[in-house]
Amino acid sequence: MSTRFFTNIEENTLFNKLQGILYNIPNIHSFDVLVGYFRASGYFKLRPYLDNIPEIRILAGIDVDSLSEKYYAQGQQFLTDPQETKDAFTDRLKIDIEQAEYDNETEQGIFQFIQDIISEKIKIKAHPEKKLHAKIYIFKPENFNQYSTGSVITGSSNFSKSGFGITRNPTYEFNVELRDYDDVKFASDEFDKLWNEAIDILPVDVTKIKDETYLNDSFTPFELYIKLLIEYFGRRIDYDPANVDLLLPDSYMRLTYQAEAAIEGYEKLMRYNGFFLADVVGLGKTIIASIIAKKFVYENGYHSKILVVYPPALEGNWKRTIKDFHIWNNVSFVSTGSLHKVIDGKNLNYPNPNEFDLIIIDEAHKFRNDSSQMYEKLQTITKTDRKTPGTNGDIKKKIMLLSATPLNNHPSDIESQVYLFQDKRNANLPTIKDLQSFFTPLKDEYDDLKKEKVLDVKKVKLIFDKIRDKVVEPLVIRRTRKDIENNKEYLKDLHVQNIKFPKINPPNKVDYEFDDNLSKLFDLTITYLTGFDEEGKETNSIGYHRYRAIEFLLKKEDRERYGDVESISKRLSAIMKTLLVKRLESSFYAFKMSLDRFCNNTKHMIKMFEDDTIYIAPDIDVNKYLNEGDEEGLEKKINEKGGNNLIYKREDFRDNFLPQLKLDLEYIEYLADAWSKIEYDPKLIKFLNEIKQVFLNKKYNHSGSY
Numbered sequence: 159m160s161t162r163f164f165t166n167i168e169e170n171t172l173f174n175k176l177q178g179i180l181y182n183i184p185n186i187h188s189f190d191v192l193v194g195y196f197r198a199s200g201y202f203k204l205r206p207y208l209d210n211i212p213e214i215r216i217l218a219g220i221d222v223d224s225l226s227e228k229y230y231a232q233g234q235q236f237l238t239d240p241q242e243t244k245d246a247f248t249d250r251l252k253i254d255i256e257q258a259e260y261d262n263e264t265e266q267g268i269f270q271f272i273q274d275i276i277s278e279k280i281k282i283k284a285h286p287e288k289k290l291h292a293k294i295y296i297f298k299p300e301n302f303n304q305y306s307t308g309s310v311i312t313g314s315s316n317f318s319k320s321g322f323g324i325t326r327n328p329t330y331e332f333n334v335e336l337r338d339y340d341d342v343k344f345a346s347d348e349f350d351k352l353w354n355e356a357i358d359i360l361p362v363d364v365t366k367i368k369d370e371t372y373l374n375d376s377f378t379p380f381e382l383y384i385k386l387l388i389e390y391f392g393r394r395i396d397y398d399p400a401n402v403d404l405l406l407p408d409s410y411m412r413l414t415y416q417a418e419a420a421i422e423g424y425e426k427l428m429r430y431n432g433f434f435l436a437d438v439v440g441l442g443k444t445i446i447a448s449i450i451a452k453k454f455v456y457e458n459g460y461h462s463k464i465l466v467v468y469p470p471a472l473e474g475n476w477k478r479t480i481k482d483f484h485i486w487n488n489v490s491f492v493s494t495g496s497l498h499k500v501i502d503g504k505n506l507n508y509p510n511p512n513e514f515d516l517i518i519i520d521e522a523h524k525f526r527n528d529s530s531q532m533y534e535k536l537q538t539i540t541k542t543d544r545k546t547p548g549t550n551g552d553i554k555k556k557i558m559l560l561s562a563t564p565l566n567n568h569p570s571d572i573e574s575q576v577y578l579f580q581d582k583r584n585a586n587l588p589t590i591k592d593l594q595s596f597f598t599p600l601k602d603e604y605d606d607l608k609k610e611k612v613l614d615v616k617k618v619k620l621i622f623d624k625i626r627d628k629v630v631e632p633l634v635i636r637r638t639r640k641d642i643e644n645n646k647e648y649l650k651d652l653h654v655q656n657i658k659f660p661k662i663n664p665p666n667k668v669d670y671e672f673d674d675n676l677s678k679l680f681d682l683t684i685t686y687l688t689g690f691d692e693e694g695k696e697t698n699s700i701g702y703h704r705y706r707a708i709e710f711l712l713k714k715e716d717r718e719r720y721g722d723v724e725s726i727s728k729r730l731s732a733i734m735k736t737l738l739v740k741r742l743e744s745s746f747y748a749f750k751m752s753l754d755r756f757c758n759n760t761k762h763m764i765k766m767f768e769d770d771t772i773y774i775a776p777d778i779d780v781n782k783y784l785n786e787g788d789e790e791g792l793e794k795k796i797n798e799k800g801g802n803n804l805i806y807k808r809e810d811f812r813d814n815f816l817p818q819l820k821l822d823l824e825y826i827e828y829l830a831d832a833w834s835k836i837e838y839d840p841k842l843i844k845f846l847n848e849i850k851q852v853f854l855n856k857k858y859n860h861s862g863s864y
Contacts, residue, residue, distance in 0.1 A: 166331045171323030172315045173203070175335065179297055179309055180207045187212055187300035190349050194219035194291040195551050196282075197318035202267025204322070205274070214280040216317070217353055219290030283356035290352070293321070293333075296345050308342040311335045318551050329553055405452045407482045411655045415648045416442055419635050420449040423558070426633065427454070430586060432557030432579030434522070434564045436636040440659070443560045444475060447518050448483045450558065454516050455488050458548055463509055464489045464516045465500065467536065472520055490514075494524055497535035511538065512545040514555060519578075522559035523566065528574040540578045555579070564634065569604055569625055573597045576629060590628050600624060670844040679832055680742075686825050687738050700825045702731035703818045704760045707774055710815035711806075719802055720776075746839040753833065757826045758785070760819060767808050767816050775803035 164170045180186065189211045196218035208214060274280045295311040302308055313333025315321035320329050336342065377385070402417035419437070426433035427450065435443050455462045464485070468476050470493045480489050490508055492500055499505040517540050519525065525533045543553040557579035565572040573593070580587070582594040590596050600621050607614055607621075639659045642648045652658070672680060685691050689699035703710075706727035708720045717723045738756070741749040762784045766772040773780045773792060777799050783792035796803045808816075 162336065163334045166323030166328050172331060172333055173322035173324050175311065176204060177207055183297060183307055183309060185299045186297050188298045189214045190296040191216045191317055192290065192292055192294040192349050192352065193317040195316040195318060198268065198271055200318040200322055202271050203319060203324060205267060205270055215353060216280060216282045217356055218284050283353060283358055285352060285356045294345050294349065296342065296349060298346065304339040309335060309337050310342045310345040316551055320551050402449055405449050413651050415637065415642055416446050419446045423635055424450050424453055427556050427558065430633060431554045432559065434559045434561065434634040436561055436564050436634050438562050438638050441637060444479050447558055447560060448479050451516060451518065452483050452485050455485055458515055461546065462488055462515045463513050464518065465514045466491050467494060467519045469494055469521050494532065497532065500539055501535055511542040515544055516556045518558045520560045522561040522575055523563050526571040526574050533574065537578055569597055569600045569621065572625065572629065587632055596628065668844060668848055670840045672840060676836065683742060683829055686829060687735060700822050701818055702734050703822050704763050705730040705734055710812045712810055712812055716810065746836060750833050753830050757830050760823050760826060764819050764823065770808050772806040774806060777803055
């Protein structure tokens, strides 16, 4: 299929398209470029192909908002100072040079670029009164007319390495090449009109760049040494803990460990598009995140928009802190349960998802499950490209994840959270590109180990060691209180500020005793609940068949409808068994309530068989309807829901299912009757006594209040 459209996928890049035109269209006399973002690094990548082009003009857009801010009070809509327009452009160019890859090819390209401007090989202008976001590349012969060959490319690509599609992880671009005379002429006329309105970037302005960057050849040895440090350590060299003080409100304590976390966190944020701030509770994650957010506003621009996603209980803390940091106008707040307000476009209090530049997610461990609706909504917000690119042309959102427990039980915990800012198959971590291929075998291995009767802890440790080394290490900042106390500089800060971490004493054992009658009943109950006697031998017990109905379906198609019915039934019965044992050990009252509900639910299932109407409805609280005697409402709800919510007959189940249910009921009723006669709880009595003797005793309660 032939098309004039092209992206930057594989070899189909703007750079290759420009090469093809410059090589194959004869007698190109002029090359005009109109772009919102012009990068010198993009120019000297293309420069080798421009030797034979006599006339090159580049018209670059300027971020008028940032330049005209100081005139806002006077009501001026646009900047009209030509000198300030030139200064803004050359300042941006100096940053390009300073941040370019430091190699001989790059340096020679920069020298060539400056020489081209001085010799007027190219002419550059900047437009002072328009936000130029258009991208147009025009090629014309000397006497351009309707009978000659010309070409114009337009689309989304800026004049930069990323826009050309020649960076390691180029942005997705969409462009089209047009060669019809009317199209080329229209583009050329528009360019000429804007060019005539623009401001010259004179050779003297660019010569100044050479004097103010490392291209200057008059540096002292000490200055060269400083340059070496800058190149080796990156932009971190610009900041030390003292510099972060400028971002802190006056009333906040200056703590080195927070300052260093902010510096390192910002670097990770910009390098990987996101990171985890996983300090333990009490070290000030909210403050560190706010420092980073304020620094982001300074560097990305005052137009930056930030979204803070918080649990409802932390709303006040976040809003107070953001207000203290004086970035209130840059921040929107939304609770974890209200993410739809950002997405649906109906709530005028929130910008559209693509308008946010930075997302801060507190208690990010709530988003471990990538199949939940809450996760899907958050990912929609985080993975939508930014409407306004960063100062380097980057359109990826930046994501801060705050959680003391980013990785809890399963490898997928941290995998899901990483996908909020990294691509599954195109990551930019130091040693991993395909995250999905990295995590899949580790998850499978972990699941297999969990199925074993005895967990192989060493193998589990090896799995998490790999995740730690490959994923956690580059993306996570985590310090414990012990880490802070073991660092002399951090500890000095704590002493100066008179900060003391509370010391938590180890738990004290408190013994309580059963009488003979209660002891025998407790042991018998454990045997009936677990299926093992006091000597650890298997014995007759409750089979939890109320929660295993799908396991006893006769027809293969009915069983397959619910998946692996044996595994599902086993898990459900195990959950119920664990719940009852935990209730028994924690509170006799809670256990009796749970036992009564279990008895009642089992009776409901037996009655369904007697009525020859068995409800299997995973998405509906069947027992609630049956407790209310509302079978008609239950059947109506099942018909509305559909899917796997169905009504079966007695003949659809194996013959041994009903007898097993009735046997379970005998055990349950026996226990319920026996426990109904127990009207005391030795653990509760002992607990209440300890509260009076210890917690309410001023001798032990150092605060002296209760």
